[in-house]
Amino acid sequence: DVKVTQSSRYLVKRTGEKVFLECVQDMDHENMFWYRQDPGLGLRLIYFSYDVKMKEKGDIPEGYSVSREKKERFSLILESASTNQTSMYLCASSRRLGAHEQYFGPGTRLTVT
Protein backbone atom coordinates (compact mmCIF):
# COMPACT_ATOMS: atom_id res chain seq x y z
CA ASP A 1 0.00 0.00 0.00
CA VAL A 2 1.21 3.47 -0.87
CA LYS A 3 1.70 5.60 2.16
CA VAL A 4 1.95 9.36 2.17
CA THR A 5 2.52 10.94 5.53
CA GLN A 6 2.45 14.56 6.59
CA SER A 7 4.31 15.89 9.60
CA SER A 8 1.34 17.41 11.43
CA ARG A 9 -2.44 17.00 11.37
CA TYR A 10 -3.05 20.38 13.02
CA LEU A 11 -0.83 23.43 13.22
CA VAL A 12 -1.41 26.90 14.66
CA LYS A 13 1.02 29.65 13.72
CA ARG A 14 1.19 33.39 14.13
CA THR A 15 1.20 35.91 11.28
CA GLY A 16 4.73 36.46 10.01
CA GLU A 17 6.10 33.11 11.19
CA LYS A 18 7.99 30.83 8.85
CA VAL A 19 6.13 27.54 8.49
CA PHE A 20 7.41 24.20 7.24
CA LEU A 21 5.04 21.44 6.15
CA GLU A 22 6.70 18.10 5.50
CA CYS A 23 5.50 15.25 3.32
CA VAL A 24 7.03 11.81 2.90
CA GLN A 25 6.02 8.99 0.53
CA ASP A 26 7.30 5.45 0.71
CA MET A 27 6.61 4.15 -2.81
CA ASP A 28 9.52 5.62 -4.75
CA HIS A 29 7.14 7.88 -6.69
CA GLU A 30 8.71 10.41 -9.01
CA ASN A 31 6.09 13.08 -8.63
CA MET A 32 4.90 14.95 -5.59
CA PHE A 33 2.33 17.69 -5.22
CA TRP A 34 1.15 20.26 -2.71
CA TYR A 35 -2.48 21.39 -2.76
CA ARG A 36 -4.61 23.53 -0.54
CA GLN A 37 -8.30 22.81 -0.07
CA ASP A 38 -10.78 25.51 0.86
CA PRO A 39 -14.60 25.38 1.05
CA GLY A 40 -16.17 26.36 -2.25
CA LEU A 41 -12.81 26.40 -4.04
CA GLY A 42 -11.87 22.74 -4.01
CA LEU A 43 -8.32 21.52 -4.38
CA ARG A 44 -5.87 24.01 -5.85
CA LEU A 45 -2.34 23.10 -6.88
CA ILE A 46 0.39 25.16 -5.22
CA TYR A 47 3.59 23.47 -6.46
CA PHE A 48 4.65 20.13 -7.81
CA SER A 49 7.90 18.31 -8.37
CA TYR A 50 8.68 15.66 -10.97
CA ASP A 51 12.18 14.86 -9.75
CA VAL A 52 14.62 15.56 -6.98
CA LYS A 53 15.57 19.24 -6.85
CA MET A 54 13.01 20.01 -9.59
CA LYS A 55 9.92 22.10 -8.92
CA GLU A 56 7.16 23.68 -10.95
CA LYS A 57 4.64 26.32 -9.97
CA GLY A 58 1.04 25.32 -9.81
CA ASP A 59 -1.97 27.62 -9.94
CA ILE A 60 -1.40 29.51 -6.68
CA PRO A 61 2.33 29.59 -5.83
CA GLU A 62 2.41 33.11 -4.38
CA GLY A 63 3.54 33.17 -0.77
CA TYR A 64 4.87 29.60 -0.91
CA SER A 65 8.10 27.84 -1.79
CA VAL A 66 9.05 24.17 -1.88
CA SER A 67 12.05 21.96 -1.42
CA ARG A 68 12.76 18.46 -2.68
CA GLU A 69 16.22 17.34 -1.64
CA LYS A 70 15.33 13.63 -1.52
CA LYS A 71 12.96 11.65 -3.71
CA GLU A 72 10.70 10.64 -0.85
CA ARG A 73 10.35 14.06 0.79
CA PHE A 74 8.65 17.23 -0.41
CA SER A 75 8.45 20.26 1.83
CA LEU A 76 6.15 23.26 1.57
CA ILE A 77 7.42 26.49 3.08
CA LEU A 78 5.42 29.55 4.00
CA GLU A 79 8.09 32.24 4.27
CA SER A 80 5.89 34.64 6.23
CA ALA A 81 2.54 33.16 7.14
CA SER A 82 -0.55 35.28 6.64
CA THR A 83 -4.14 34.76 7.76
CA ASN A 84 -5.27 34.06 4.18
CA GLN A 85 -3.04 30.99 4.21
CA THR A 86 -5.27 29.36 6.83
CA SER A 87 -6.35 26.22 5.02
CA MET A 88 -6.15 22.43 4.71
CA TYR A 89 -2.90 21.47 3.00
CA LEU A 90 -2.76 18.14 1.19
CA CYS A 91 0.33 16.47 -0.16
CA ALA A 92 0.09 13.84 -2.91
CA SER A 93 2.39 11.63 -4.93
CA SER A 94 2.11 9.72 -8.19
CA ARG A 95 4.26 7.23 -10.04
CA ARG A 96 4.80 9.49 -13.00
CA LEU A 97 3.66 12.84 -14.30
CA GLY A 98 0.27 12.46 -15.90
CA ALA A 99 -0.63 9.39 -13.87
CA HIS A 100 -4.31 9.57 -13.05
CA GLU A 101 -3.97 8.17 -9.59
CA GLN A 102 -2.53 10.46 -7.02
CA TYR A 103 -2.10 9.21 -3.47
CA PHE A 104 -2.85 11.79 -0.83
CA GLY A 105 -1.60 12.27 2.68
CA PRO A 106 -4.05 12.86 5.54
CA GLY A 107 -3.68 16.65 5.33
CA THR A 108 -2.46 19.39 7.64
CA ARG A 109 -5.02 21.86 8.97
CA LEU A 110 -3.05 25.10 9.30
CA THR A 111 -4.49 28.05 11.19
CA VAL A 112 -2.66 31.37 11.03
CA THR A 113 -3.71 33.83 13.72
Added chain:
Amino acid sequence: RKEVEQDPGPFNVPEGATVAFNCTYSNSASQSFFWYRQDCRKEPKLLMSVYSSGNEDGRFTAQLNRASQYISLLIRDSKLSDSATYLCVVKGSPGSSNTGKLIFGQGTTLQVKP
Protein backbone atom coordinates in the same frame (compact mmCIF):
# COMPACT_ATOMS: atom_id res chain seq x y z
CA ARG B 1 -15.04 30.18 -15.87
CA LYS B 2 -13.73 27.28 -13.80
CA GLU B 3 -12.19 24.42 -15.74
CA VAL B 4 -14.20 21.85 -13.84
CA GLU B 5 -17.56 22.70 -12.28
CA GLN B 6 -19.78 20.70 -9.99
CA ASP B 7 -22.94 21.42 -8.04
CA PRO B 8 -21.64 21.43 -4.45
CA GLY B 9 -24.94 20.14 -3.03
CA PRO B 10 -25.44 18.83 -0.44
CA PHE B 11 -27.55 16.04 -1.83
CA ASN B 12 -29.59 14.48 0.98
CA VAL B 13 -31.10 11.13 -0.01
CA PRO B 14 -32.66 8.19 1.85
CA GLU B 15 -30.98 4.80 1.92
CA GLY B 16 -31.74 2.82 -1.19
CA ALA B 17 -32.21 5.86 -3.40
CA THR B 18 -30.53 6.40 -6.74
CA VAL B 19 -28.60 9.63 -7.02
CA ALA B 20 -26.70 11.23 -9.89
CA PHE B 21 -24.06 13.94 -9.95
CA ASN B 22 -23.00 15.90 -12.97
CA CYS B 23 -19.80 17.73 -13.69
CA THR B 24 -18.90 19.98 -16.62
CA TYR B 25 -15.48 20.76 -18.01
CA SER B 26 -14.45 23.69 -20.15
CA ASN B 27 -11.55 22.39 -22.24
CA SER B 28 -12.87 20.38 -25.17
CA ALA B 29 -9.40 18.88 -25.71
CA SER B 30 -9.54 17.09 -22.35
CA GLN B 31 -9.21 13.35 -22.75
CA SER B 32 -9.13 11.70 -19.33
CA PHE B 33 -11.66 11.91 -16.54
CA PHE B 34 -12.03 10.45 -13.08
CA TRP B 35 -14.08 10.49 -9.92
CA TYR B 36 -12.39 10.72 -6.56
CA ARG B 37 -14.13 10.23 -3.21
CA GLN B 38 -13.31 12.16 -0.06
CA ASP B 39 -14.77 11.07 3.26
CA CYS B 40 -15.31 13.68 5.97
CA ARG B 41 -11.94 14.84 7.38
CA LYS B 42 -10.07 12.34 5.21
CA GLU B 43 -7.94 12.53 2.09
CA PRO B 44 -9.30 12.11 -1.47
CA LYS B 45 -9.00 8.65 -3.04
CA LEU B 46 -9.53 7.50 -6.60
CA LEU B 47 -13.02 6.02 -6.99
CA MET B 48 -13.08 5.22 -10.70
CA SER B 49 -11.99 6.32 -14.12
CA VAL B 50 -14.54 7.48 -16.67
CA TYR B 51 -14.36 5.81 -20.06
CA SER B 52 -15.90 7.05 -23.29
CA SER B 53 -18.25 4.10 -23.50
CA GLY B 54 -19.34 4.45 -19.88
CA ASN B 55 -18.29 2.07 -17.14
CA GLU B 56 -19.74 0.42 -14.10
CA ASP B 57 -18.24 -0.69 -10.81
CA GLY B 58 -20.86 -2.38 -8.69
CA ARG B 59 -23.49 0.20 -7.76
CA PHE B 60 -21.50 3.03 -9.39
CA THR B 61 -21.80 4.03 -13.03
CA ALA B 62 -19.73 6.73 -14.70
CA GLN B 63 -20.64 8.27 -18.03
CA LEU B 64 -18.96 10.75 -20.33
CA ASN B 65 -20.69 13.03 -22.82
CA ARG B 66 -17.99 14.64 -24.93
CA ALA B 67 -20.38 16.66 -27.10
CA SER B 68 -21.82 18.43 -24.06
CA GLN B 69 -18.58 18.25 -22.08
CA TYR B 70 -20.01 16.66 -19.00
CA ILE B 71 -19.33 13.67 -16.82
CA SER B 72 -21.80 11.97 -14.56
CA LEU B 73 -21.69 9.57 -11.63
CA LEU B 74 -24.72 7.48 -10.79
CA ILE B 75 -25.02 5.66 -7.47
CA ARG B 76 -27.74 3.03 -7.17
CA ASP B 77 -29.16 1.63 -3.94
CA SER B 78 -27.39 4.22 -1.80
CA LYS B 79 -25.82 3.07 1.47
CA LEU B 80 -25.07 5.11 4.56
CA SER B 81 -21.39 4.46 3.85
CA ASP B 82 -21.70 6.29 0.50
CA SER B 83 -21.93 9.59 2.41
CA ALA B 84 -18.89 11.56 1.24
CA THR B 85 -17.80 14.31 -1.11
CA TYR B 86 -17.35 13.22 -4.72
CA LEU B 87 -14.71 15.09 -6.70
CA CYS B 88 -14.82 15.30 -10.48
CA VAL B 89 -11.29 15.28 -11.90
CA VAL B 90 -10.02 16.08 -15.39
CA LYS B 91 -6.47 15.42 -16.54
CA GLY B 92 -4.84 18.45 -18.17
CA SER B 93 -4.84 18.05 -21.93
CA PRO B 94 -1.56 17.51 -23.79
CA GLY B 95 0.12 20.72 -24.89
CA SER B 96 -1.83 22.86 -22.46
CA SER B 97 -0.44 24.66 -19.41
CA ASN B 98 -2.04 21.88 -17.34
CA THR B 99 -0.31 18.99 -19.09
CA GLY B 100 0.24 16.16 -16.64
CA LYS B 101 -1.77 17.76 -13.87
CA LEU B 102 -5.10 16.76 -12.41
CA ILE B 103 -7.74 19.48 -12.24
CA PHE B 104 -10.21 18.95 -9.42
CA GLY B 105 -13.78 20.17 -9.20
CA GLN B 106 -14.89 21.57 -5.86
CA GLY B 107 -16.79 18.42 -5.05
CA THR B 108 -20.40 17.39 -4.51
CA THR B 109 -21.42 16.36 -1.01
CA LEU B 110 -23.73 13.38 -0.58
CA GLN B 111 -25.48 12.62 2.69
CA VAL B 112 -27.37 9.33 2.81
CA LYS B 113 -29.94 9.21 5.61
CA PRO B 114 -31.40 6.08 7.24
